[in-house]
Amino acid sequence: MEKLEKTVKKLKKSRRPGISLFLTGGYPTMKAFIELVRFIDRESLADFIEIGVPFSDPVADGPTIQASSKTAIDGGASLRKISGNIRSFRDEVKIPMILMSYLNPLLAGGLEKNLGMVKNAGFSALIIPDLPAGEAPEVMTSARKNGLDIIFLAAPSTGAARIRKIAGMSRPFLYYVSQFGVTGARKSLPAGVSGKLRSVRRQSAVPVYCGFGISDAEQAVTVAKEADGIIIGSALIDMIRGPRERYFKEIRKFAINMRKRVENIR
Amino acid sequence: MNKKGYFGKFGGSYVPETLVEPLRVLAAEYERYRKDRKFNEELGELSEKYAGRPTPLYHSKKLSEHCGCRVYLKREDLCHTGAHKINNAIGQALLAKKMKKSRIIAETGAGQHGVAAATVSALFGIKCQVFMGAEDISRQSENVCRMKLLGADIIQVDEGTRTLKEAVNATLREWTRDPENTYYLLGSCVGPHPYPMIVRDFQSVIGREVKKQIKEDPTHLVACVGGGSNSIGLFYPFFKDRETELIGVEAEGAASLGRGRIGVLHGSRSYVLYDDNGQIVNTHSVAPGLDYSGVGPEHAYFKDLNRARYCRIGDAAALKAFRWMVSSEGIIPALESSHAVAWVMKNKWKKKDIVVICLSGRGEKDLDIVMKG
Numbered sequence: 314m315e316k317l318e319k320t321v322k323k324l325k326k327s328r329r330p331g332i333s334l335f336l337t338g339g340y341p342t343m344k345a346f347i348e349l350v351r352f353i354d355r356e357s358l359a360d361f362i363e364i365g366v367p368f369s370d371p372v373a374d375g376p377t378i379q380a381s382s383k384t385a386i387d388g389g390a391s392l393r394k395i396s397g398n399i400r401s402f403r404d405e406v407k408i409p410m411i412l413m414s415y416l417n418p419l420l421a422g423g424l425e426k427n428l429g430m431v432k433n434a435g436f437s438a439l440i441i442p443d444l445p446a447g448e449a450p451e452v453m454t455s456a457r458k459n460g461l462d463i464i465f466l467a468a469p470s471t472g473a474a475r476i477r478k479i480a481g482m483s484r485p486f487l488y489y490v491s492q493f494g495v496t497g498a499r500k501s502l503p504a505g506v507s508g509k510l511r512s513v514r515r516q517s518a519v520p521v522y523c524g525f526g527i528s529d530a531e532q533a534v535t536v537a538k539e540a541d542g543i544i545i546g547s548a549l550i551d552m553i554r555g556p557r558e559r560y561f562k563e564i565r566k567f568a569i570n571m572r573k574r575v576e577n578i579r
Numbered sequence: 580m581n582k583k584g585y586f587g588k589f590g591g592s593y594v595p596e597t598l599v600e601p602l603r604v605l606a607a608e609y610e611r612y613r614k615d616r617k618f619n620e621e622l623g624e625l626s627e628k629y630a631g632r633p634t635p636l637y638h639s640k641k642l643s644e645h646c647g648c649r650v651y652l653k654r655e656d657l658c659h660t661g662a663h664k665i666n667n668a669i670g671q672a673l674l675a676k677k678m679k680k681s682r683i684i685a686e687t688g689a690g691q692h693g694v695a696a697a698t699v700s701a702l703f704g705i706k707c708q709v710f711m712g713a714e715d716i717s718r719q720s721e722n723v724c725r726m727k728l729l730g731a732d733i734i735q736v737d738e739g740t741r742t743l744k745e746a747v748n749a750t751l752r753e754w755t756r757d758p759e760n761t762y763y764l765l766g767s768c769v770g771p772h773p774y775p776m777i778v779r780d781f782q783s784v785i786g787r788e789v790k791k792q793i794k795e796d797p798t799h800l801v802a803c804v805g806g807g808s809n810s811i812g813l814f815y816p817f818f819k820d821r822e823t824e825l826i827g828v829e830a831e832g833a834a835s836l837g838r839g840r841i842g843v844l845h846g847s848r849s850y851v852l853y854d855d856n857g858q859i860v861n862t863h864s865v866a867p868g869l870d871y872s873g874v875g876p877e878h879a880y881f882k883d884l885n886r887a888r889y890c891r892i893g894d895a896a897a898l899k900a901f902r903w904m905v906s907s908e909g910i911i912p913a914l915e916s917s918h919a920v921a922w923v924m925k926n927k928w929k930k931k932d933i934v935v936i937c938l939s940g941r942g943e944k945d946l947d948i949v950m951k952g
């Protein structure tokens with residue numbers, strides 16, 4: 314597996330916006346989730362995959378990820394099971410993987426042990442939506458010790474000085490939350506998102522990826538014009554229903570179209 | 580508490596980045612107004628003339644006789660709207676007004692905080708939305724009617740166990756959507772910094788009054804613990820009075836301090852009930868206000884310092900104490916408060932003990948539950 318940092322650098326150099334797809338670990342079932350990961354990897358539908366550990370109280374998430382998380386938890390998904398499953402085929406996966414988890418599942422049973430397990434599974438970095446930059450520095454220390462990067466988030470409410478601070482801690486990129494509110498596909502992006510992204514990129518020493526609410530190629534184009542990459546979550550999860558062959562086809566079409574539209578944007 | 584909002588290793592601010600700036604602003608504004616003479620005059624005036632403070636400290640002969648020591652009840656049930664929740668609601672609504680917020684949002688379990696929030700919103704002419712779990716809506720219907728009459732929008736929450744935890748989730752999400760114009764009026768000493776401190780400060784009027792009202796130093800202070808606001812309000816002014824024992828009473832089926840482990844829920848690090856995978860577990864209590872998987876970080880700190888002791892009371896004992904209070908004292912206590920009474924009735928006392936129970940609220944809201952049970 315290629316290191317996330319290397320992929321991000323390569324993308325930056327080639328001036329092609331990166332595309333990250335988000336999946337809820339263990340959704341719709343552990344087996345189907347694993348097949349999805351391997352499918353996205355095999356067909357190179359994304360530059361990297363973000364895998365979310367389902368949590369009982371996902372306060373940063375909207376209805377789609379709340380529901381997928383609940384289904385996954387009811388099906389027995391956990392940090393340990395997701396890590397174990399990913400680990401079993403880590404050497405066959407080409408694209409880098411990022412683990413998204415709320416803090417409590419990472420703390421339960423011991424942070425140090427859990428991060429070791431995450432690293433072992435083959436993940437390169439962590440996104441922790443309820444850990445703002447600067448809080449609980451021991452998490453960062455422990456991540457570093459285990460060879461994991463942390464990707465911190467910046468939001469529309471974040472001021473310029475704090476964006477610089479967050480960018481200084483975030484590796485290998487900064488995750489800019491495109492809008493107020495929680496995750497979930499939206500009909501439109503907020504009006505000022507392009508300008509805001511430009512200013513965030515000016516403040517940030519590392520590449521800026523943007524997510525939250527991006528749901529179609531049109532929106533992806535708007536964002537990719539200004540950001541180093543885009544992250545798509547709920548819109549993808551919304552496709553996962555019905556027979557497997559059908560949603561595989563839909564995801565393939567969605568991802569290829571998205572890639573084509575943003576490829577030569579700069 | 581230190582600068583970053585920690586009580587020892589507990590507390591902090593574990594929130595999505597979108598809320599970092601709104602919380603920083605809230606902390607700064609609170610810092611400014613807590614020392615502001617005019618703000619405190621307004622707060623004092625409203626507490627006295629509107630909410631009915633000071634509340635009496637009542638020497639209960641019957642309870643004293645039953646326990647074989649002196650037992651006092653701090654009558655928060657006599658507050659306007661029927662519980663201590665109004666103390667915090669008035670303070671925070673004043674803050675919301677100063678901060679020129681056009682909308683107040685609040686979570687509620689028992690509905691007492693929702694009623695208090697709706698009440699002060701009506702008073703100040705601010706729009707109010709209350710998030711409440713479907714289960715609580717059905718078991719606290721009287722309070723739902725009151726909130727509606729007061730002009731609040733009730734937003735039903737259908738996730739999970741459909742109780743307080745999910746109501747907090749929904750309110751936090753709503754705040755993330757529009758933090759600029761919205762004031763989140765949190766109802767207990769939980770959540771991210773600065774809420775545990777703000778709520779504790781506004782509730783500390785309970786303990787300060789007790790100090791003035793009681794002639795001899797109390798040996799024991801007893802209060803129920805849901806999120807922990809009535810108890811911290813009673814305890815905090817006595818923190819340095821080492822000879823006074825502080826006893827928090829949790830519900831048997833929702834004992835975060837008694838059975839939880841250190842974790843992060845709703846923005847702070849505290850004792851939390853979760854499983855081996857870190858998933859927050861469901862709780863149960865006959866008292867909706869105690870039916871919560873977390874607890875305020877300052878209580879976690881008090882517990883680790885051994886400054887306070889935390890005990891548990893089950894549904895049956897609480898219901899028994901409720902009935903005893905009604906028939907022997909002619910007071911209908913809230914089921915939450917009945918937990919504190921039950922613990923005092925069960926405990927062995929020495930004759931010289933002087934016990935103060937925080938009777939955090941009145942129980943009219945609970946008649947459906949009690950009559951069914």
Ligand SMILES: Cc1ncc(COP(=O)(O)O)c(C=O)c1O
Nearest residue numbers: 691805806807808809868939940
């Ligand atoms: C009457 C009463 N007492 C106690 C509580 C528990 O909350 P806290 O522990 O914050 O005082 C509630 C909460 O709804 C309540 O209504």
